[in-house]
Amino acid sequence: MSPDFLSGIRFTDLTWAGAGPFGTKVFSDFGAEVLKIESMSRPDPVRRGGPFKDGVAGTNRSGYFASRNTGKRSISLDLKNPEGREIALRLIAQSDVVSNNFGPGAMERLGLTYDEVRAVKPDIIYLSMPMYGEDGPLSTLLGVGMTIAAVTGLMWMTGYGRGEKPLGPGTHYPDHAANPYHAAFAVLAALRYRRHTGRGMKIDLSQVESTANFVGASILEASVHDREPEHTGNRSRRDAPHNVFRCAGEDAWCAIAVESDTEWLALAATIGRQDLAARPELRKAAGRLAATEELEAAVTAWTRAHGAVEAGTILQNAGVPAARVSSARDLVEEDTQLAARGYWQTLEHPEMGPSLFTAPPFTIDGERVELRRPPLFGEHTQEVLTGLLGMSDAEIAELAERKILA
Missing domain, CATH: 3.30.1540.10 (formyl-coa transferase, domain 3)
Known part of the structure; x- marks a missing residue:
């Protein structure tokens, strides 16, 4: 099935690492134009984190990056340079959503706050995804999936008994489940609201609050019975074996x-x-x-x-x-159910060759949404700056020479 459900929606996407790119991938997989902005001075860290196809490291060979950025277009742009910032603002002026999951103060330092962005695009939808949200006594702290799992109690609840160390969920669970999907739901709601009212808005998503939504019954037990749930490992508190x-x-x-x-x-x-x-x-x-x-x-x-x-x-x-x-x-190799439902999709990648990807976890009218491959670093810079901003090849070459497009 062709992924054109969200065709006509454009993101200027500044997110990186796990939760942010996964949240915007939801849109690129369904036809939105997601312009991923990064530079070699600030590449998406998962480009360098692997795992790498065939064990060969490279900017364009990370399986983690590939899985979280299908269908996007990559633009190399140094946002710390004033001219790079101006180009970003020109892109934002023609976008519907600008998204980031930076720590506190980053967008202020880049000159891309909500007010600064709204000045060039009054009806913009502005998604911000800091660890604790943008206000409150802990809002200046930084965090990643593991620390978010710790502070929300998720890690405390997974273990084999009192006195043993918490185990955690085995992966950066907040990056892969709670936070990206909550972000996507909020943006979809904001897009619908704008369609009816013409108004944009700022979404301040606290990744801690988002993850706390997944803690579930343990919070209720603590609040209702004033006790912590017992650590049971893989056992049940209600039945056996x-x-x-x-x-x-x-x-x-x-x-x-x-x-x-x-x-x-x-x-x-x-x-x-x-x-x-x-x-x-x-x-x-x-x-x-x-x-x-x-x-x-x-x-x-x-x-x-x-x-x-x-x-x-x-x-x-x-x-x-x-x-x-x-x-x-x-x-991957033996699950007949996943194979029968076409869950795995193989995409041809210029550097990694045939590579396996997970599809969106549903079919629509019996068909899978067809994924598009992830971008190479800076692959679409020339195409977007000429086609969307009307810049000449000479202008682009000059900016590249001065490392503004790098």
Whole structure:
């Protein structure tokens, strides 16, 4: 399916790293023109962070950068130079949205505050995504995905027991889930509002507040019961067995999540432990929780004799929620469901060659949105400055010579 849903919307996109570029990628994947502004003095840091295709480092070879910038157009422009700033303002004057996820004070230093931008584009939608928001006692602090997970309590809630160190969610979760999508929702709402009223607006998205929205029931428990939720690792506070269990093979695991008395009886029968099913105290969740260690040992004795996929399939067929614990390689190479639904898309990249990308996680009228490849650094500078701003080749060459377009 051709990604033309948001055709006619233009971003001057100053975002970098994770959350910001992922938020604007939502628009570029659906046909908006997203002009990604960066310079070699301030490149998007994930360009240099990898992982790199075939292990070969390069400005245009980062898989992380590629995955977060599909469909965008790259313009090399030194915003710290006054002439570079003026070019940026000319681009903004022909844009619908200007976006940044810089730390506090950065846009002021660049001379690109909301008021300065609004002077050239009165109905602009201005997205700002600092860690804490633009006001309040902590608004001057900087942060990234891991620190945001820490200060919002997300990291505190993931661990195996009191006294053990917090584990965190295993990735910069705020960068990949909460913050980019909240930003995209806010911009879509602002675009709709402007269509009806003609008014632009400033969106001040606090990444901490955005992530706190994903914390969920733990905040309610703390506020209602005045206590912290117990750290349970992969166990449940309500039922058992509920954990990941080692299977046959190297580092192979199966997740099993019993959540009802019926599922428990099905599990006991499947693993051949009718003796456990017959014990009256194990017919209810409270009794099973009290016997967690014993039940987990019984389940492990069974799973160790089966491969992870096999164990999951047998239990699923018996009505027990279970699944292999998949690695990234498993998802790419062996997940038949993702493959059957066309979730993976291969795009030809000038430097990386054929490269695998994740599609938007839905179909529309049964079709996938077709991704467009990510840009090379500065790939569209000439095209945009001539086509959009009417600059001559000689002007562009002179600016490039003076490192303003670099």
